[in-house]
Amino acid sequence: MRKEISIYVHIPFCEHKCAYCAFNSFCATQQEKENYLKLLCGEIAEKSKQFSNKYVVKTIYIGGGTPSVLSCEQISEVVRAIYDNFDVYDNAEFTIEANPHSISEEKLKCWKSLRVNRVSVGVQTLSDKNLSKIGRLHTSKMAIEKIKLVRKYFANVSCDLLVGLEGEDGKTLCKHAKQLLELGIKHISCYFLEIYQNTPIFDMIQNKKYLPLGDEEQVAAFNKLANYLKDAGLERYEISNFAYPQFESKHNSNYWARGEYVGFGLSAHSFLNGKRFWNADNIDDYKNGVTTSEELSLTEEDEEKIMLGLRCNLGVDVKSLKKIDLNKNPYFQDYLKQGILTQEGGLVKLNPMFYQMSNTIISNLFEDK
Amino acid sequence: MKDLSHIRNFCIIAHIDHGKSTLADRLIELTGTVSKRDMQEQILDSMELEREKGITIKLAPTRLVYEYNGEEYILNLIDTPGHVDFTYEVSRSLTACEGAILLVDASQGVEAQTLANTYLALDNNLEIVPVINKIDLPSARIEDAKNEIEEVIGLDADDCPCISAKEGTNVDQVLRAIVEKIPSPIGDDEKPLKALIFDSHYDNFKGAICLIRVFDGTVKAGDQILMLQTGKTFEVTEVGIFVPNTKQTEILSAGEVGYVAASIKTISDVKVGDTITLTENPAKEALAGYKEIQPVVFCGIFTVDGAKYNDLKDALEKLKLNDASLQFSPEVSSALGFGFRCGFLGLLHLEIITERLEREFDLDIITTAPSVSYHVYKTNGEMLEVSNPSNLPPQVEISRIEEPIVSTSIYTPPEYVGAIMELCQDKRGEYKDMQYLDKKRVELKYILPLGEIIYDFFDSLKSRTKGYASFDYEFAGFMPAELVKVDLLLNGEKCDALSLIVHKDKAYNRGRELTERLKKIIPRQLFEVPIQACIGSKIIARETISAMRKDVLAKCYGGDITRKRKLLEKQKEGKKRMRKIGSVEIPSEAFMSILKLDQDK
Numbered sequence: 001m002r003k004e005i006s007i008y009v010h011i012p013f014c015e016h017k018c019a020y021c022a023f024n025s026f027c028a029t030q031q032e033k034e035n036y037l038k039l040l041c042g043e044i045a046e047k048s049k050q051f052s053n054k055y056v057v058k059t060i061y062i063g064g065g066t067p068s069v070l071s072c073e074q075i076s077e078v079v080r081a082i083y084d085n086f087d088v089y090d091n092a093e094f095t096i097e098a099n100p101h102s103i104s105e106e107k108l109k110c111w112k113s114l115r116v117n118r119v120s121v122g123v124q125t126l127s128d129k130n131l132s133k134i135g136r137l138h139t140s141k142m143a144i145e146k147i148k149l150v151r152k153y154f155a156n157v158s159c160d161l162l163v164g165l166e167g168e169d170g171k172t173l174c175k176h177a178k179q180l181l182e183l184g185i186k187h188i189s190c191y192f193l194e195i196y197q198n199t200p201i202f203d204m205i206q207n208k209k210y211l212p213l214g215d216e217e218q219v220a221a222f223n224k225l226a227n228y229l230k231d232a233g234l235e236r237y238e239i240s241n242f243a244y245p246q247f248e249s250k251h252n253s254n255y256w257a258r259g260e261y262v263g264f265g266l267s268a269h270s271f272l273n274g275k276r277f278w279n280a281d282n283i284d285d286y287k288n289g290v291t292t293s294e295e296l297s298l299t300e301e302d303e304e305k306i307m308l309g310l311r312c313n314l315g316v317d318v319k320s321l322k323k324i325d326l327n328k329n330p331y332f333q334d335y336l337k338q339g340i341l342t343q344e345g346g347l348v349k350l351n352p353m354f355y356q357m358s359n360t361i362i363s364n365l366f367e368d369k
Numbered sequence: 370m371k372d373l374s375h376i377r378n379f380c381i382i383a384h385i386d387h388g389k390s391t392l393a394d395r396l397i398e399l400t401g402t403v404s405k406r407d408m409q410e411q412i413l414d415s416m417e418l419e420r421e422k423g424i425t426i427k428l429a430p431t432r433l434v435y436e437y438n439g440e441e442y443i444l445n446l447i448d449t450p451g452h453v454d455f456t457y458e459v460s461r462s463l464t465a466c467e468g469a470i471l472l473v474d475a476s477q478g479v480e481a482q483t484l485a486n487t488y489l490a491l492d493n494n495l496e497i498v499p500v501i502n503k504i505d506l507p508s509a510r511i512e513d514a515k516n517e518i519e520e521v522i523g524l525d526a527d528d529c530p531c532i533s534a535k536e537g538t539n540v541d542q543v544l545r546a547i548v549e550k551i552p553s554p555i556g557d558d559e560k561p562l563k564a565l566i567f568d569s570h571y572d573n574f575k576g577a578i579c580l581i582r583v584f585d586g587t588v589k590a591g592d593q594i595l596m597l598q599t600g601k602t603f604e605v606t607e608v609g610i611f612v613p614n615t616k617q618t619e620i621l622s623a624g625e626v627g628y629v630a631a632s633i634k635t636i637s638d639v640k641v642g643d644t645i646t647l648t649e650n651p652a653k654e655a656l657a658g659y660k661e662i663q664p665v666v667f668c669g670i671f672t673v674d675g676a677k678y679n680d681l682k683d684a685l686e687k688l689k690l691n692d693a694s695l696q697f698s699p700e701v702s703s704a705l706g707f708g709f710r711c712g713f714l715g716l717l718h719l720e721i722i723t724e725r726l727e728r729e730f731d732l733d734i735i736t737t738a739p740s741v742s743y744h745v746y747k748t749n750g751e752m753l754e755v756s757n758p759s760n761l762p763p764q765v766e767i768s769r770i771e772e773p774i775v776s777t778s779i780y781t782p783p784e785y786v787g788a789i790m791e792l793c794q795d796k797r798g799e800y801k802d803m804q805y806l807d808k809k810r811v812e813l814k815y816i817l818p819l820g821e822i823i824y825d826f827f828d829s830l831k832s833r834t835k836g837y838a839s840f841d842y843e844f845a846g847f848m849p850a851e852l853v854k855v856d857l858l859l860n861g862e863k864c865d866a867l868s869l870i871v872h873k874d875k876a877y878n879r880g881r882e883l884t885e886r887l888k889k890i891i892p893r894q895l896f897e898v899p900i901q902a903c904i905g906s907k908i909i910a911r912e913t914i915s916a917m918r919k920d921v922l923a924k925c926y927g928g929d930i931t932r933k934r935k936l937l938e939k940q941k942e943g944k945k946r947m948r949k950i951g952s953v954e955i956p957s958e959a960f961m962s963i964l965k966l967d968q969d970k
Contacts, residue, residue, distance in 0.1 A: 008928055192919070192921070215918045215919045216918045216919075218918075218919060219918045219919045239921065255928045255930065258930075261928055263928060268928075269928040269929050269930070269931070270928075271928065271930070276930065276931050278929070278931075294931055300934065303934055303937070303938070304930060304934055307930075307933065307934055307937060308930070330949065334952045337952075338895070338896065338952065340895060354895060355921065356918065356919050356920070356921050357895050357917050357918075357919070357920045357921065358920070358921050358922075359920040359921055359922060359936075359937060359940055360895060360917065360920045360940070361895065362937055363937040363938070363940040363941040363944070364941070364944070366937060366938060366941045368941070368945075
């Protein structure tokens with residue numbers, strides 16, 4: 001029996017850096033891209049040796065950055081490296097992240113030919129004012145056109161939406177979501193706008209040039225959107241993710257279920273044989289194959305299970321915990337009494353009403369160090 | 370051969386800020402005891418805390434060698450604290466001396482506290498040498514100060530040294546006055562050893578160190594000593610003097626001040642006020658010790674990290690060694706876990722001890738609001754002493770409560786009399802007397818409940834008189850009062866550590882202040898939390914903390930589970946400073962903030 005595994009490939013390039021982005025992505029020259037892809041393909045070929053024929057790939061996810069900035073030749077080179085070195089199920093979920101601006105019919109055809117079957121589009125908002133303020137290269141019109149184009153080739157399309165942008169209350173968000181669903185989008189990821197220091201948006205906020213929603217408004221807007229999506233028939237299968245039945249992201253679900261995965265590329269993470277390890281996040285160290293790893297203690301494994309399980313609609317199976325005895329935790333007892341947590345047949349779930357406070361709740365269920 | 374006629378044992382009595390430590394520094398400098406190179410400001414204030422607060426808490430003895438008329442004199446200076454809380458420490462210093470310098474600030478004159486300590490010194494038959502300090506200040510009123518010394522205290526101040534300790538002016542006159550006016554000690558080396566332990570501290574290598582004044586006999590390394598009060602015997606490992614750091618010597622003889630180390634590992638074996646003698650040919654009678662001092666202010670002390678309970682216990686035991694007035698007994702709080710109910714001489718003492726626990730013993734502690742000890746008479750005739758509000762019996766079982774009262778003297782320039790009377794009125798004071806000491810100084814006498822004094826009396830007095838008034842108090846018994854217990858409910862659950870006993874007329878105000886303060890300091894919880902103050906089942910104040918809105922991690926990039934877990938672990942770590950009352954989390958700081966209620970009104 002072969003073990004199933006997921007593959008993540010990181011493409012750190014963007015056409016343009018977004019105002020809120022504190023992530024490891026950059027604009028690169030063609031030469032830099034070529035160099036990176038060479039390293040990446042080398043890494044895939046090299047690392048694949050340890051898997052030989054004991055593994056079979058169930059999902060592939062090419063993320064970034066913006067993978068759609070790669071040309072057809074470039075993306076083909078990467079995908080070929082995967083197919084050359086791994087056994088991949090015929091029906092494996094294969095996602096690529098794309099930004100409306102860099103999507104073209106040619107690329108869509110190319111992806112299709114590479115057996116990509118899911119596209120995640122970084123829409124973020126359909127408000128032109130916000131799109132320009134946060135430094136996205138597309139307009140709402142372009143986003144809609146490109147999504148239509150994507151839909152011509154792909155049935156399984158996801159969009160990202162940001163919550164907390166200036167002037168975008170729940171009503172606005174629902175309007176945007178409605179537009180997306182009408183275009184045949186099957187999956188929506190909603191994230192709060194997070195503000196990091198040393199980003200352009202941080203300075204804009206400091207200088208009162210940008211006014212994101214306050215915490216309470218953000219939560220109200222998010223909840224309104226969540227209700228809307230629920231009514232539209234999408235299931236909130238994770239804190240930030242909504243999907244029509246059968247359209248959940250299998251790749252991300254694998255992360256949350258603590259399934260095994262291997263990541264390739266800059267700062268990509270892997271989880272194999274109970275060990276987590278990740279590549280360096282700067283190109284020089286990456287070139288030299290620098291990785292960091294973490295052996296999880298039994299307690300830390302339990303903490304992961306609790307953290308990931310409670311963020312999903314599946315919940316956490318208390319029988320799977322090896323060290324942490326939740327019943328001895330006074331917070332756990334309180335949360336059950338207060339209806340913050342529910343327990344049914346050994347499965348503990350977080351009441352979705354409290355999703356937005358999940359950090360407090362989950363960390364209180366962790367072990368004292 | 371040591372010559373008693375060339376020894377002087379003396380201390381300095383002064384009000385806070387009148388320049389005692391600065392004078393001590395000058396004396397040390399002038400006699401060359403510490404080289405300029407090693408000199409640091411206020412050298413005898415050895416605790417970091419003392420230097421910071423500019424007050425002296427611990428006595429630090431030092432030996433000065435002074436040449437007078439071509440002969441060498443040994444002057445043992447025993448520094449004293451100046452704050453009202455530490456009268457006890459002062460009396461300890463006094464018994465080891467034959468004389469005292471009374472240091473008076475030329476611009477401030479005689480203060481309430483100075484007077485109290487001078488009386489103490491007179492009670493101990495000490496020769497008092499008045500010295501007027503800060504003559505360099507433009508506001509110096511030298512003649513007025515002299516007059517006050519003569520009129521208020523009744524000492525001749527005609528030819529007293531007028532100095533500026535800060536600038537070193539006339540400080541040599543002080544040294545001369547010490548030799549000329551203070552009598553030399555009387556003692557006999559040949560008599561059985563009688564040495565008074567006037568202080569002690571703990572050294573990790575040498576064990577408990579006794580600071581002693583030898584009255585009769587001699588003591589040296591190798592001697593078998595007997596503590597007359599505890600009956601314990603030890604072999605002396607080392608004797609020495611303070612210069613001001615410890616310096617080993619061969620022998621300590623009658624009249625001298627120094628220390629004895631004897632590998633004393635059990636802290637409680639050393640009692641300040643005990644008499645040391647030799648097991649061979651022991652002294653028949655002990656020296657008059659100190660009266661056991663009664664603490665007047667109480668609070669619970671707990672560790673932020675409950676697991677550090679034993680560390681707290683060790684630390685309190687070590688502090689107790691050189692602070693006999695500190696009392697503590699175990700206490701359990703449903704909110705704060707295991708800790709100690711501690712008794713102090715006053716609020717400053719409380720503050721000093723808690724700060725020392727944090728700094729010297731590296732403990733994170735929580736203290737509950739200070740309280741006094743009440744006499745609670747039950748309907749069944751029983752009397753309970755209650756210093757912990759949560760131990761107050763239910764109202765139906767109480768026939769009456771008596772609270773400790775103090776008689777207070779307040780010294781103030783006349784223009785503040787009105788403001789002070791208003792304050793005393795507000796603090797439920799009973800007016801006793803008012804007297805003009807001179808044109809610029811009035812003495813007001815009030816009987817005040819101690820519970821009001823420990824609340825915010827110091828600060829209010831200071832702010833209403835621009836710091837010009839000084840005050841002193843002494844215990845004056847117990848008086849019945851209409852007192853009630855105010856409880857704090859968080860989400861309907863009582864938080865025992867926040868209960869207070871207050872006068873019924875003040876209960877509403879205090880309750881409102883407390884709930885408002887807690888609202889500010891308690892972070893938002895997962896649900897709305899009402900904060901209520903109540904007397905029995907009657908709610909007297911209420912605030913609400915609205916529910917937390919957002920505390921969530923968004924996206925995890927490319928399967929980076931580790932970052933997410935570590936963030937949450939860090940959040941958990943931050944919770945260590947939180948206490949749980951029922952289902953409500955309170956930061957430890959909340960408890961402290963009750964203590965400092967008056968500060969940011």
